[in-house]
Amino acid sequence: MDDAQHQYVDRVATFFTMFGSARAWAEILGWLMICEPAERTQAEIAEDLGLSAGTVSTQLRAHVQLGMVEQVRVRGDRTQRYRLRSGAWFEVMSSELGRIHAMGEIARAAGPVLPQVRPERVTELADLADFFAREWPPLLERMQANLTKGQS
Amino acid sequence: MDDAQHQYVDRVATFFTMFGSARAWAEILGWLMICEPAERTQAEIAEDLGLSAGTVSTQLRAHVQLGMVEQVRVRGDRTQRYRLRSGAWFEVMSSELGRIHAMGEIARAAGPVLPQVRPERVTELADLADFFAREWPPLLERMQANLTKGQS
DNA sequence: GCACAATTTCAGTATTGCCTGAATTCATTG
DNA sequence: CAATGAATTCAGGCAATACTGAAATTGTGC
Incomplete structure (x- = not known):
């Protein structure tokens, strides 16, 4: 070394x-x-x-x-x-999906304590989690396509 | 409380x-x-x-x-x-771009010590960072469009 | 099955970083 | 400008965690 x-x-x-x-x-x-x-x-x-x-x-x-x-x-x-591992970094990005879902859970768990004023403090988080839950899988696919192309 | x-x-x-x-x-x-x-x-x-x-x-x-x-x-x-802050969660996602660039820097900084065998250990990270550097801004835009639509 | 080397475990130590509480600084009002 | 209360700073205590080193365990090859 x-x-x-x-x-x-x-x-x-x-x-x-x-x-x-x-x-x-x-x-x-x-x-x-x-x-x-x-x-x-x-x-x-x-x-x-x-x-x-x-x-x-x-x-x-x-x-x-x-x-x-x-x-x-x-x-x-x-x-x-x-x-x-080959694909180690890709793996990290894939596992992000689990954390996205956890964020959504947290936001939904606020139901019983949802504030009257400025409820968007919580709902924005829920929307964000939903958005990424939708976008992440196709993003991962494009990413994989991009990487395999680059290594040729 | x-x-x-x-x-x-x-x-x-x-x-x-x-x-x-x-x-x-x-x-x-x-x-x-x-x-x-x-x-x-x-x-x-x-x-x-x-x-x-x-x-x-x-x-x-x-x-x-x-x-x-x-x-x-x-x-x-x-x-x-x-x-x-309203848009607090969005802010967090936006700031992710800085970390993406930092990752790219790290990968590029490996130049002088790039391994002969399995160099993809480093180059995969560089490709990943480049990919996200490209994809993140449009993703943020779609995200913002999605959120403002939801709050109406 | 035995011997040997690699790996894991774990008790002890060192270090890190959070949190407190009191003293200081700062900002606002009269 | 003085008085008052909020916010900040910081030294010290404490809890959590990383690391070490040695003993115990595991797993191969002979």
């Missing part, structure tokens, strides 16, 4: 940390974006980034559960390898 | 807390969505939610800076009043 790589990992980590993610989580993400080879063991990641084995285990699991990272099994080698 | 209102504030607070926001920040947001009248002073919010004056001051400023809440000056009254 040379200076430029270290710098880049730091930049990515700083960026994602701004949104509340753990430092180690973000560093692992940044490193998996640029490391070579793309597949790495937990021990290597720990060594490369100067993190403890425990931290790598925990944060790597978080990445796997989010669908950003996948495990690669190599025959004849007992070590598990991890790498950034 | 009756039981049902308290319950709703708690629900909203729990939801936004999941994304890393401070509890007080989220409670204030939930309360401003349903309180009557819609305009409230810092002292009232502190009293209603059982928060200290300092906390309300700090978190309310955060809301104002994000564009979610606006200050209302009432003539002949020295107390400032605060309320949820």
